[in-house]
Amino acid sequence: SIMPATLSAISNGARHGILFKGGVHLENLSHLKAIAFDKTGTLTKGKPEVTDVVVKQGLAKEDVLLKAASIESHSNHPLANAIVKYAKENISVPLVHPESIEDVTGFGVKATVGYDEWKIGKAAFVGKTEAKAFADGAADRMASEGKTVVFIQKNDEVVGLISLKDVVREETKQAIDQLKKQNIYTIMLTGDSQTTATAIASESHVNDHIAECLPENKVEHLKKLKEKYSNVAMVGDGINDAPALATANVGIAMGEGTDVALETADVVLMKNDLPKIAEAIDLSRRMNRIIK
Ligand code: ADP
Ligand code: MG
Numbered sequence: 001s002i003m004p005a006t007l008s009a010i011s012n013g014a015r016h017g018i019l020f021k022g023g024v025h026l027e028n029l030s031h032l033k034a035i036a037f038d039k040t041g042t043l044t045k046g047k048p049e050v051t052d053v054v055v056k057q058g059l060a061k062e063d064v065l066l067k068a069a070s071i072e073s074h075s076n077h078p079l080a081n082a083i084v085k086y087a088k089e090n091i092s093v094p095l096v097h098p099e100s101i102e103d104v105t106g107f108g109v110k111a112t113v114g115y116d117e118w119k120i121g122k123a124a125f126v127g128k129t130e131a132k133a134f135a136d137g138a139a140d141r142m143a144s145e146g147k148t149v150v151f152i153q154k155n156d157e158v159v160g161l162i163s164l165k166d167v168v169r170e171e172t173k174q175a176i177d178q179l180k181k182q183n184i185y186t187i188m189l190t191g192d193s194q195t196t197a198t199a200i201a202s203e204s205h206v207n208d209h210i211a212e213c214l215p216e217n218k219v220e221h222l223k224k225l226k227e228k229y230s231n232v233a234m235v236g237d238g239i240n241d242a243p244a245l246a247t248a249n250v251g252i253a254m255g256e257g258t259d260v261a262l263e264t265a266d267v268v269l270m271k272n273d274l275p276k277i278a279e280a281i282d283l284s285r286r287m288n289r290i291i292k
Pocket of ligand 2: 039040236237238
C-alpha cells in the first residue's frame with residue numbers, strides 16, 4: 001500500500017504541473033545524481049526557423065530551395081517542416097512531386113526528382129568532405145552560432161545549404177543552474193553536429209554534451225551514465241527519445257512531447273516547464289526525509 005507521505009507528494013506534484021506515474025519514481029528522483037537532456041524540443045523550443053539559404057555559384061536559389069522543400073514535404077522532422085514553411089513563404093511556384101522518397105531517421109531524406117538523385121540532411125549523410133568543401137567555411141560559421149546546417153546534395157555534389165536556428169527556451173539556463181546547485185550533473189545528448197551542439201550547450205549551461213547521437217547511441221550513453229552515476233534521469237520529447245527514456249532510472253517527458261514519449265516516461269512536466277525538475281527533486285528529497 002502507498003504511504004501517506006508519498007500520496008501527498010504525488011498530489012502536491014500534480015497541483016504544480018508535475019505528473020508522477022507512481023510513488024517509486026519519487027523515491028528514484030530523490031537519489032538522482034545525473035540528468036541527460038535531449039536538445040531539440042527539450043532545451044530548445046523545437047521550432048527551428050530558416051535563417052540562411054546558400055547555393056553554389058551559378059545555380060538559381062529558388063530552384064534549389066524548391067527541390068529541397070518538395071523533398072522535405074514528405075518528412076515530419078521539425079527541420080523539414082521549417083524548410084517547407086520557408087519555401088512556401090518565399091517562392092511562388094508550387095512544390096514538385098519526387099518519384100521516390102526515403103526518410104533516413106537521424107540523417108535526412110533521400111529522393112529521386114526527375115533524373116536526379118537528391119539528399120537533404122547532415123554532413124555525414126551527404127559526405128563529410130563534400131560538405132566541408134562547400135561555401136568556404138560558411139557552414140562552420142553558422143554552426144558556431146548554434147544554427148543547424150542542412151546540406152543539399154544533387155547527384156554526388158553539394159549544391160546548397162540551409163541553416164536553421166532553434167532558440168534555447170528562456171527558462172533553460174535557470175533550470176540547469178538550479179539542478180547544478182542540487183549537485184546534479186547535467187549533460188545534453190543530440191543528433192546535431194559537434195559545433196552546433198557546443199554552442200547550444202554553452203547557452204544552456206549544461207556540464208557536458210555529446211553530439212552526432214543516433215537514437216541507439218542515446219541508449220548506449222545512458223547505460224554508461226548509469227554505470228558512472230548509478231541514478232540517472234533522461235528528459236526528452238520525441239519518438240527518438242523513447243528508448244532512452246525507458247533506459248533511464250527516471251524517464252521525464254515534456255508535456256507537449258509526442259505520445260510515445262509521454263507513454264514511456266515515468267514523470268511528465270505538464271507545461272514543458274524545465275524548472276519543475278528541480279522542484280520535483282526537492283519534493284522527493286523532502287518526502288524521503290519524512291518517510292525515513
Ligand atoms: P535531434 O537530436 O537534434 O532532435 P535528429 O536525430 O532528429 O536530431 O536528427 C539529427 C540530424 O540529422 C539533424 O540535426 C539534421 O542535421 C539531420 N536530419 C534528420 N532528419 C532530417 C530532415 N528531414 N531534413 C534535414 N536534416 C535532417
Ligand atoms: Mg527532441
